[in-house]
Amino acid sequence: MESGQANSGVEKMSMQLMIPLLPCIQSRACVCGEEKMSLPPPSSFHYLSQRPQNYTPSLKLVNPMPKAFKALAFAPDSESGRLKNEVEENLHIRRKKLAVFVSGGGSNFKSLHEASLQGRIHGEVSVVVTDKPGCGGSEYANEKGIPVVCFPRRSSLPTALSPFDLITRLREFQVDFLLLAGFLKLVPVELVQAYPRSILNIHPSLLPSFGGKGYYGLKVHKAVIASGARYSGPTIHFVDEHFDTGRILAQRVVPVLAKDTPEELAARVLHEEHQLYVEVVEALCEERIVWRNDGVPLIRIKGRQDEYW
Incomplete structure (x- = not known):
């Protein structure tokens, strides 16, 4: 198959996948070349199939497409109803602003920031406190x-x-949630x-x-x-006025092996931390x-309205 035919086929398939999503995203700002524009209504997209064969579009979304939109485009019929509910939920929820508190290397902060850029977290890191x-x-x-x-x-x-100055500064950034990621104070x-109920x-x-x-x-x-515990793992909890005593929100369990060193156990737990924190902040x-x-x-x-984890 010639390259022009292959590109035409890929573009046609891409547009077919995007058509079900157009009603959801038609008001989203886009960039075409250097000029900003708004997507036209779905009924006018038929003209794209008539463009020249060697035409290369430069259309891209300003913000990454949310994870739920991507999933809906490729979902089997059995899952499309649930995913449609997810998309509709996200469309009515304001994107949150996050403050991350760090004292060290910030690996959890990095995983949260990357998840935000990928569209997995419906929020953005607006400020870092250290x-x-x-x-x-x-x-x-x-x-x-x-x-x-x-x-x-x-x-x-x-x-x-x-x-008090920190509270004022956070409010200037319009921060919704505070996320402690290795903050030792x-x-x-x-x-x-x-x-209240907004610090993890x-x-x-x-x-x-x-x-x-x-x-x-x-x-x-x-x-x-040293205790002989057979299991460990990360805990995510809401923060109160004391160290580590706030209400527990989520945990994940890893085994403690017979010949574990502290460094080996730390690496096993940290791997779960990166995944769990992203999942919890996504829900938050x-x-x-x-x-x-x-x-x-x-x-x-x-x-799912009545199911929890």
Whole structure:
């Protein structure tokens, strides 16, 4: 088959896949060459099949197509109803703004940011907060053009913000949720009160075990191995005024092997952290967190009103 015929076939198939989605995205701003334009209504797209054979379109979406849209385009009939519900839910939910708090390398922050760019998370990282301006997480933010603010203020960092100044700055960025990703400082009560049920932390053990002040990094995994525990894993919980005592939202379990070193266990847990945090923040931004009458938070399964995980 000649290359021109192959390209024509691919373009035709791509347009067939996109047609069911056009009513959902026709108002989305697009870029064609250097000029911004709006997509015409679906009824006018028939002209695309009549363009010259060697024509190469430069049409692209400003924002990446959300994961649910992509899934719907390729979904079998048995799944299309559920996925359609997901798409409709996302269309009515405002894209959230996130603040990520880091103290170290920021691997969880990086996984969250990448998921946001891919359209998996219905939100964007608007600002990074750190107590260590030279840490890997803050350097990554600088590379990606994400604003970085320092907190808390101390003698060695006099330009850092006070709790009230930080709240003011976060509100300037219109932040919806605060995500702690290896942030080692205690979150002050003023911040907890300003953002109720809106601050998450990830901890590298199955809370309430091996949590609290002093339990961070390899110290957690050394304590798990020394205890003889057969299982460990990350916990994501809402933040209160104390270390690691807020309501648990999600956990994932990994085995502790007989000859594990702290470093080996840490790597196994961290792999799960990257996946779990993205899944939880995805649910958070899609407003799928519900609270039981006894104050326990649950995550509703996407597209299913009465099922939780």
